[in-house]
Amino acid sequence: MASAMNKSSTGNVKRTRKAHPQASMHDVARHAGVSLITVSRFLRTPGKVSERTRQLVEDAIAELGYVPNLVAGGLASSQSTIVSMIVPFVSHGVFAEAIQGVSDVVDAHGYNVLLGHSTGSVEREEAILRSILGYRPAGVVIQGANHSERTVEFLRKAAMPVVEIGTLPETPIGMAVGYSNHQAALAMTRHLIARGYRRIGFVGTDPATNDRILQRLAGYRQGLDEAGIAFDPALVLRSPFGIVEGRQLLHVYRSMQPMPDAVFCASDLWAAGMISECRKQGIGVPTDLAIAGFNDQDIASVIDPAITTIRVPRYEIGRQAGRMIVETIAGRSVERMVDVGFELVVRDST
Amino acid sequence: MASAMNKSSTGNVKRTRKAHPQASMHDVARHAGVSLITVSRFLRTPGKVSERTRQLVEDAIAELGYVPNLVAGGLASSQSTIVSMIVPFVSHGVFAEAIQGVSDVVDAHGYNVLLGHSTGSVEREEAILRSILGYRPAGVVIQGANHSERTVEFLRKAAMPVVEIGTLPETPIGMAVGYSNHQAALAMTRHLIARGYRRIGFVGTDPATNDRILQRLAGYRQGLDEAGIAFDPALVLRSPFGIVEGRQLLHVYRSMQPMPDAVFCASDLWAAGMISECRKQGIGVPTDLAIAGFNDQDIASVIDPAITTIRVPRYEIGRQAGRMIVETIAGRSVERMVDVGFELVVRDST
DNA sequence: TTGAAAGCGGTACCAG
DNA sequence: CTGGTACCGCTTTCAA
Numbered sequence: 001m002a003s004a005m006n007k008s009s010t011g012n013v014k015r016t017r018k019a020h021p022q023a024s025m026h027d028v029a030r031h032a033g034v035s036l037i038t039v040s041r042f043l044r045t046p047g048k049v050s051e052r053t054r055q056l057v058e059d060a061i062a063e064l065g066y067v068p069n070l071v072a073g074g075l076a077s078s079q080s081t082i083v084s085m086i087v088p089f090v091s092h093g094v095f096a097e098a099i100q101g102v103s104d105v106v107d108a109h110g111y112n113v114l115l116g117h118s119t120g121s122v123e124r125e126e127a128i129l130r131s132i133l134g135y136r137p138a139g140v141v142i143q144g145a146n147h148s149e150r151t152v153e154f155l156r157k158a159a160m161p162v163v164e165i166g167t168l169p170e171t172p173i174g175m176a177v178g179y180s181n182h183q184a185a186l187a188m189t190r191h192l193i194a195r196g197y198r199r200i201g202f203v204g205t206d207p208a209t210n211d212r213i214l215q216r217l218a219g220y221r222q223g224l225d226e227a228g229i230a231f232d233p234a235l236v237l238r239s240p241f242g243i244v245e246g247r248q249l250l251h252v253y254r255s256m257q258p259m260p261d262a263v264f265c266a267s268d269l270w271a272a273g274m275i276s277e278c279r280k281q282g283i284g285v286p287t288d289l290a291i292a293g294f295n296d297q298d299i300a301s302v303i304d305p306a307i308t309t310i311r312v313p314r315y316e317i318g319r320q321a322g323r324m325i326v327e328t329i330a331g332r333s334v335e336r337m338v339d340v341g342f343e344l345v346v347r348d349s350t
Numbered sequence: 351m352a353s354a355m356n357k358s359s360t361g362n363v364k365r366t367r368k369a370h371p372q373a374s375m376h377d378v379a380r381h382a383g384v385s386l387i388t389v390s391r392f393l394r395t396p397g398k399v400s401e402r403t404r405q406l407v408e409d410a411i412a413e414l415g416y417v418p419n420l421v422a423g424g425l426a427s428s429q430s431t432i433v434s435m436i437v438p439f440v441s442h443g444v445f446a447e448a449i450q451g452v453s454d455v456v457d458a459h460g461y462n463v464l465l466g467h468s469t470g471s472v473e474r475e476e477a478i479l480r481s482i483l484g485y486r487p488a489g490v491v492i493q494g495a496n497h498s499e500r501t502v503e504f505l506r507k508a509a510m511p512v513v514e515i516g517t518l519p520e521t522p523i524g525m526a527v528g529y530s531n532h533q534a535a536l537a538m539t540r541h542l543i544a545r546g547y548r549r550i551g552f553v554g555t556d557p558a559t560n561d562r563i564l565q566r567l568a569g570y571r572q573g574l575d576e577a578g579i580a581f582d583p584a585l586v587l588r589s590p591f592g593i594v595e596g597r598q599l600l601h602v603y604r605s606m607q608p609m610p611d612a613v614f615c616a617s618d619l620w621a622a623g624m625i626s627e628c629r630k631q632g633i634g635v636p637t638d639l640a641i642a643g644f645n646d647q648d649i650a651s652v653i654d655p656a657i658t659t660i661r662v663p664r665y666e667i668g669r670q671a672g673r674m675i676v677e678t679i680a681g682r683s684v685e686r687m688v689d690v691g692f693e694l695v696v697r698d699s700t
Numbered sequence: 701t702t703g704a705a706a707g708c709g710g711t712a713c714c715a716g
Numbered sequence: 717c718t719g720g721t722a723c724c725g726c727t728t729t730c731a732a
Contacts (some may be wrong), residue, residue: 022486022507022508024708024710025709036709036710036719037711037718038718038719040710040711041718048717048718049717050718053717065504065507067480068484068709069484069486069708070484070710071425071430071485071486071708071710072425072708072710073484074724075425075708075710076709077712077724078711078724079711080421081481082464082485090446090449090450090453091443091446091449091450091665093441093446096440096441099465100440100441107467107478112464112481112482112485113465114464114465115463115464115465116453116462131431131462132462133417134419135421135432136372136419136421154415157415158372269648275652276654279654298593298622299649299652301593302623302625302626302653303649303654304626304629315441374724375725376726384703385703386703386726387728388703390727391701391702398702400701400702403702418725418726419725421724421726422708422727423727425709425710425725425726426708426728427708427726428727
């Protein structure tokens with residue numbers, strides 16, 4: 001009965017709920033004089049329709065400006081073309097590069113990136129994830145390995161490919177691509193010690209909410225230990241990211257007795273701010289104070305003196321993460337963990 | 351008949367297509383001993399269900415870890431919680447900031463950002479848009495006003511709020527928020543001329559594919575005109591964005607006869623590269639060559655000499671765009687065009 | 701306050 | 717090569 005009604009009324013009679021300017025597959029089918037399923041088939045497996053039909057449908061699609069409804073398609077097929085990605089901040093250069101990497105790869109495979117940002121809070125991350133999981137994405141890329149229990153639980157239960165990026169977790173949820181923040185910080189600390197610096201400061205965000213900073217701090221401490229230098233908590237400063245913050249931090253260090261002879265900033269932005277402020281104050285870098293950074297952002301190579309830093313292939317991390325998602329979906333077996341490494345870039349600031 | 355079957359078999363018998371680990375609303379309903387519709391109602395209008403039912407459903411949801419399927423919901427209600435955004439590059443600082451702005455605002459209203467990047471090509475932009483329109487987003491934010499005809503057509507036909515950002519188009523597709531690239535470049539050119547520079551170079555990308563660069567170029571030319579300085583096409587260089595590119599451009603300008611006495615770079619990155627290279631080559635800035643930038647990125651304030659540039663509130667642009675989308679959806683009337691202005695920031699490089 | 705039935709716009713399986 | 721039918725998981729009338 002119901003189907004007969006649909007038929008006789010072309011199935012659109014009841015569409016009074018709201019104006020629907022977008023053409024549907026039904027409209028295309030009618031326009032082309034074929035059945036709806038034929039249109040679907042043309043879109044999905046063009047080889048299985050006759051040349052004549054192909055032409056008819058093609059014309060109808062063009063004329064109507066038909067855009068397939070992925071929402072309906074996704075629901076029907078239980079398949080999604082969304083890859084979702086969660087980072088602390090979109091506008092931080094290092095994350096933006098990773099996003100670009102993921103986007104580049106998944107776009108090429110017909111997926112789109114649904115973006116969320118957690119502002120570095122695990123609670124917000126959990127909320128974002130819930131919301132994003134509502135779209136039943138084909139995969140999830142998430143920054144770091146520091147998540148709430150429920151976040152992890154959701155991710156496991158969702159049974160979709162998950163890639164944690166920017167770190168190498170001990171127990172990854174699914175897959176991971178990153179580098180050892182610990183080793184990178186250790187390498188930098190060793191470098192500073194080899195240069196003869198003994199009283200070395202460390203700048204980071206709150207290690208309790210940022211697993212990568214926590215690991216860098218650990219690497220820093222190991223470096224000190226190795227050299228028999230006592231760890232001095234007073235030399236470890238916490239601050240939000242930023243150049244302006246870096247300027248202020250310099251003054252904090254300057255007021256210390258005795259002053260440090262070097263500072264390892266866990267981000268180039270702080271280092272750049274400190275160097276700029278040193279110039280203003282007439283403090284010699286690295287003669288009076290050595291300053292090291294992390295990430296090798298644009299700023300590191302053009303500021304004077306150029307910043308000694310750790311280079312990490314952020315874009316590559318994104319690309320790898322995208323690839324791992326796509327390959328997993330395609331049913332190919334994929335590495336559980338990819339270490340992209342890092343590079344100590346020695347310049348003039350140390 | 352069909353419904354009877356559904357009932358007697360709990361509606362899940364035929365679910366053999368694939369393993370479905372995600373709980374559905376149906377599962378929640380069964381678990382709570384209520385009908386499916388009651389669960390839906392609880393989620394949508396909690397005030398309309400009894401206290402007892404509320405408790406039952408709440409428990410079932412928690413126990414099952416149920417996450418509402420937005421795909422199905424969106425299809426049924428013809429409503430979307432996706433705002434899509436298209437920019438040339440995610441990883442360019444200026445776009446990343448705008449993305450963050452949009453994301454911050456729409457997130458707070460329960461929307462998520464679906465991201466696309468066009469690599470600056472109108473063809474790719476069109477392709478991205480088609481794909482993104484497949485999700486029937488609630489709104490679209492798109493960088494610039496330089497689109498293909500079909501892109502514009504699609505956007506108009508889609509009948510959803512559209513905001514073009516970063517520029518003030520003469521004939522916006524829907525709404526727009528930005529600033530006058532022409533006026534900004536004019537202001538900078540006037541500044542350079544007022545400083546006494548006469549032979550002023552200009553660096554941009556291809557104006558044919560970037561409407562903002564085109565307008566900056568026009569502003570630059572107007573500035574020259576006003577001062578009675580003849581426009582010399584040889585002084586206008588095209589280049590991809592980047593610091594390394596800036597270094598190379600310096601050498602191009604140095605090889606000119608006569609050399610320019612100032613260069614207006616339509617992006618700080620070029621300016622930073624040029625300044626850094628000048629330092630290496632022993633060229634005085636601004637004594638031998640004045641260098642101006644655009645965007646006031648981080649780099650501009652810490653490099654020595656600090657870069658004279660144009661500050662544009664990118665994050666604010668994103669926020670406004672997000673707000674305009676959300677307000678439009680809510681049925682409130684919204685400005686068609688928002689001018690966020692710009693600011694000439696005079697530093698030491700000119 | 702609660703429920704039944706009819707879709708939303710497609711896709712998958714099976715038959716013709 | 718083409719079409720029918722039964723859903724995908726949820727929301728929206730309309731009744732009860």
